[in-house]
Amino acid sequence: MPSLDNYIAFRCQNADCAALVKMKPPQPGKDFIIVCPKCKTRQKWQYEGIDSQCKPVVVPKGIVRSEPKAEPKVEPDRPTPIGFMRLSPIPGRLVRVRSGFFHRNELINLVPGENTVGQRDAAKPSTVQIDDKFMSRRSVKIDVYAEPRGYRFKFTLIKSLNPAYFNGKDIREGFSKELVFGDSFRIGTTDFIFEGIDGSRKPIR
Ligand SMILES: [Zn+2]
Numbered sequence: 001m002p003s004l005d006n007y008i009a010f011r012c013q014n015a016d017c018a019a020l021v022k023m024k025p026p027q028p029g030k031d032f033i034i035v036c037p038k039c040k041t042r043q044k045w046q047y048e049g050i051d052s053q054c055k056p057v058v059v060p061k062g063i064v065r066s067e068p069k070a071e072p073k074v075e076p077d078r079p080t081p082i083g084f085m086r087l088s089p090i091p092g093r094l095v096r097v098r099s100g101f102f103h104r105n106e107l108i109n110l111v112p113g114e115n116t117v118g119q120r121d122a123a124k125p126s127t128v129q130i131d132d133k134f135m136s137r138r139s140v141k142i143d144v145y146a147e148p149r150g151y152r153f154k155f156t157l158i159k160s161l162n163p164a165y166f167n168g169k170d171i172r173e174g175f176s177k178e179l180v181f182g183d184s185f186r187i188g189t190t191d192f193i194f195e196g197i198d199g200s201r202k203p204i205r
Pocket of ligand 1: 012017036039
């Protein structure tokens with residue numbers, strides 16, 4: 001009689017893969033979901049237990065679509081109320097950091113209102129378009145609030161399929177933060193620094 005701490009084995013439900021998957025038997029009578037180690041397809045199975053021949057019975061229950069991704073909520077996790085954001089006497093700009101002999105850093109002025117940064121795309125253009133195929137089409141939003149005495153800036157990560165970083169820390173879609181001179185972020189494979197139009201990279205106090 002096979003012991004229960006044996007393994008169960010079954011073929012991946014993706015017909016193009018059909019890899020043999022082995023695992024410890026889960027709780028009998030319950031559905032379980034595995035991700036095929038070969039093709040990464042999520043699939044549902046039911047382990048029914050041991051049949052009269054002492055063979056484990058595993059019933060395929062179909063391929064599971066990865067959970068529908070809810071539209072990323074563009075909500076700051078810890079929002080700074082606009083009135084508390086620092087007021088800069090001068091406008092800000094982005095520096096697209098480019099290294100190498102033939103490249104110079106590219107300076108990108110930001111306009112009052114909404115600025116979006118994303119991969120170049122005619123159908124869904126961002127106000128700042130970058131040739132970076134690892135960047136989403138509308139990846140970052142920078143709000144510039146122009147007031148009589150100066151400017152306030154806010155950064156929001158709208159969408160990024162690849163890891164994104166703000167001041168070296170990884171951030172998630174929906175991340176939103178006051179933007180001050182000297183802040184940096186990376187989306188796709190592109191690095192940006194935010195600075196004053198005079199090149200200052202010290203936050204206004
Ligand atoms: Zn597979």
